[in-house]
Amino acid sequence: PIKKPVEDFVSLLDLLFLCLLNWRWFVLSTTVIVAFTLYNLSVTPKMYTRSATVLIKQETTGKNASGKGPYQDVSEIGMIQQATNMNNIVRHLSSLDVLCEVVKRLNLADEHQMMSTAAKMRKRLKVNNGDDKSTIVNLEYTDRSIRQADNVLSTLVQVYNEKWIE
Numbered sequence: 001p002i003k004k005p006v007e008d009f010v011s012l013l014d015l016l017f018l019c020l021l022n023w024r025w026f027v028l029s030t031t032v033i034v035a036f037t038l039y040n041l042s043v044t045p046k047m048y049t050r051s052a053t054v055l056i057k058q059e060t061t062g063k064n065a066s067g068k069g070p071y072q073d074v075s076e077i078g079m080i081q082q083a084t085n086m087n088n089i090v091r092h093l094s095s096l097d098v099l100c101e102v103v104k105r106l107n108l109a110d111e112h113q114m115m116s117t118a119a120k121m122r123k124r125l126k127v128n129n130g131d132d133k134s135t136i137v138n139l140e141y142t143d144r145s146i147r148q149a150d151n152v153l154s155t156l157v158q159v160y161n162e163k164w165i166e
Contacts, residue, residue: 049141049142086134087129096118099122108121125152127140141156
């Protein structure tokens with residue numbers, strides 16, 4: 001005689017009774033997880049992200065009556081580089097030189113801590129150009145204070161405008 005293997009399975013009803021017998025463990029583990037989550041939420045500082053958009057004015061020379069320069073059509077298909085180099089502008093906006101001036105104007109640190117404060121500020125600052133053909137730069141700054149984030153962004157734009165004009 002050949003013995004057939006006996007299949008062991010647990011019915012849904014057996015599983016339900018097993019859970020009901022150990023209900024204390026479910027209540028205890030749920031309580032611990034909820035308490036831990038509430039604790040983490042209470043000690044984690046709130047961080048706010050503020051954003052600004054800056055339109056960079058292009059240098060325009062040699063335009064004709066239609067408002068287009070002699071090589072405008074060629075420039076639009078990407079064969080000629082724009083007069084305004086957006087990569088340089090993005091780098092300049094997030095440079096330590098500009099950020100040190102922002103720190104100085106907002107009195108965020110003394111002379112000895114200015115460079116380290118500017119470096120920390122750079123980590124919380126995102127500067128990017130949407131696409132290659134756009135002259136719009138997007139700025140995002142994250143801080144514990146909404147007001148401080150707004151002040152940093154507006155001062156950053158002000159310092160950039162002043163340094164760019166120099």
